Amino acid sequence: MTTTRPDTKTALARLLTEIEHRNPAQPEFHQAAREVLETLAPVLAARPEYAEPGLVERLVEPERQVVFRVPWPDDRGRVHVNRGFRVEFNSALGPYKGGLRFHPSVNLGVIKFLGFEQIFKNALTGLGIGGGKGGSDFDPRGRSDAEVMRFCQSFMTELYRHIGEHTDVPAGDIGVGGREIGYLFGQYRRITNRWEAGVLTGKGAGWGGSLIRPEATGYGNVLFAAAMLRERGEDLEGQTTVVSGSGNVAIYTIEKLIALGANPVTCSDSSGYVVDEKGIDVDLLKQVKEVERGRVDTYAERRGASARFVPGGRVWEVPADVALPSATQNELDAQDAAALVRNGVKAVSEGANMPATPDAVHLLQQAGVAFGPGKAANAGGVAVSALEMAQNHARTSWPAARVEDELAAIMTSIHTTCHETATRYGTPGDYVTGANIAGFERVADAMLAQGVI
Ligand code: GLU
Numbered sequence: 001m002t003t004t005r006p007d008t009k010t011a012l013a014r015l016l017t018e019i020e021h022r023n024p025a026q027p028e029f030h031q032a033a034r035e036v037l038e039t040l041a042p043v044l045a046a047r048p049e050y051a052e053p054g055l056v057e058r059l060v061e062p063e064r065q066v067v068f069r070v071p072w073p074d075d076r077g078r079v080h081v082n083r084g085f086r087v088e089f090n091s092a093l094g095p096y097k098g099g100l101r102f103h104p105s106v107n108l109g110v111i112k113f114l115g116f117e118q119i120f121k122n123a124l125t126g127l128g129i130g131g132g133k134g135g136s137d138f139d140p141r142g143r144s145d146a147e148v149m150r151f152c153q154s155f156m157t158e159l160y161r162h163i164g165e166h167t168d169v170p171a172g173d174i175g176v177g178g179r180e181i182g183y184l185f186g187q188y189r190r191i192t193n194r195w196e197a198g199v200l201t202g203k204g205a206g207w208g209g210s211l212i213r214p215e216a217t218g219y220g221n222v223l224f225a226a227a228m229l230r231e232r233g234e235d236l237e238g239q240t241t242v243v244s245g246s247g248n249v250a251i252y253t254i255e256k257l258i259a260l261g262a263n264p265v266t267c268s269d270s271s272g273y274v275v276d277e278k279g280i281d282v283d284l285l286k287q288v289k290e291v292e293r294g295r296v297d298t299y300a301e302r303r304g305a306s307a308r309f310v311p312g313g314r315v316w317e318v319p320a321d322v323a324l325p326s327a328t329q330n331e332l333d334a335q336d337a338a339a340l341v342r343n344g345v346k347a348v349s350e351g352a353n354m355p356a357t358p359d360a361v362h363l364l365q366q367a368g369v370a371f372g373p374g375k376a377a378n379a380g381g382v383a384v385s386a387l388e389m390a391q392n393h394a395r396t397s398w399p400a401a402r403v404e405d406e407l408a409a410i411m412t413s414i415h416t417t418c419h420e421t422a423t424r425y426g427t428p429g430d431y432v433t434g435a436n437i438a439g440f441e442r443v444a445d446a447m448l449a450q451g452v453i
Helices: 006-022 027-046 055-059 108-124 145-162 178-192 213-231 248-259 282-291 296-303 334-342 358-366 380-393 400-424 431-449
Strands: 064-073 079-090 096-102 130-136 168-171 240-243 266-269 272-276 307-311 322-324 347-349 370-372
Touching: 006 027, 006 055, 027 055, 027 108, 027 358, 027 431, 055 431, 064 108, 064 145, 079 096, 079 108, 079 145, 079 168, 096 108, 096 178, 096 380, 108 130, 108 380, 108 400, 108 431, 130 145, 130 168, 145 178, 168 380, 213 248, 213 322, 213 347, 213 370, 213 380, 213 400, 240 248, 248 266, 248 282, 266 296, 272 296, 282 296, 296 307, 334 358, 358 370, 370 431, 380 400, 400 431
Parallel strands: 096 130, 096 168, 240 266, 240 322, 322 347, 347 370
Antiparallel strands: 064 079, 079 130, 266 272, 272 307
């Protein structure tokens, strides 16, 4: 157990105020920075080298931020102007690595929060990847394939000059899946005249993509939840689970839950949620969401009597043993957490990035619920992206079983690291502190070794 010198805490509080001042109107970034800095006091007190002036200050300032115009004509010839972003946050451990998000809610603050989280997440994987994130306020919903292609081509026409297999390696996130990565890769190849497979991850399996990459974030989160339950002498078998979202992360979370004998009974989108007494039929969900690009109410219509669509409802009101928020940031607030606790939830594991608000996290932890923060629990996606980069570099591709074994080993190791680190710093069972400190130690050591840059 380490005691914290009051001056460390004061210095961190002062830095947080400064972050809020220097980055106005970026509430999500403030939230992500606060959540990390508030847990660092014990490690800064215990390891004086980390308290070196400038180290934490450098960590919260992106190495580079790019904002650019993305004009594109729609199918009727009308020109739209979106804004593109790439925040290259920290490259102490490897090339910047992190997804691209295409969603109307995207702004610089959202991308900075995601990039900041990515630094620690990527460090926790133990692989050689730095942290970055990008995206656009473009809304792919309701757009034709041709429109999405023109947008992606325009986006890449600027982005290409900032990325590269040794520099910065984007991938998918909300609104960016295999289709978008294909169009982005095509345009990069055309502009640069290089077959540089390692410049993007999440590629199609036939042209440089890794098997299990589409499944990796969801599968990894379920493995993390299972590891937290194992720590308490339980497993996922027979547990009722609620999952929010219905995109890539939610779908493969549901698939893995079923494989491990759990019963996932929900999925959702921005219009409401579905509760399915018989358990979600993942093949039907894939058909509706991935093939038809439809909404979850269609799933309920087709599924028949066991499923019900609740328009505008909060999925967290459905009683469950385990909850896996897999939609978006701040989707689970204190009221939702209270409902989960009332219904006897044992574990909450974040498939999305920062889905639980700080109040919700606090409430869950106070109630003794095992809580897996996204930067640990959903690291399986980016970890398999790094394995995709390794395969691209070696000009080879691994069988699915090999990738899945490596993913399982990485998730076990992240769980152990977070658990042991939390215990070492006097907060056993607190995966938030464990993840933040363990990720920080790895990045900070590399930054110290590489000098003031
Ligand atoms: N967008 C994913 C994440 O939040 C994956 C990033 C990647 O594969 O680079 O971690």
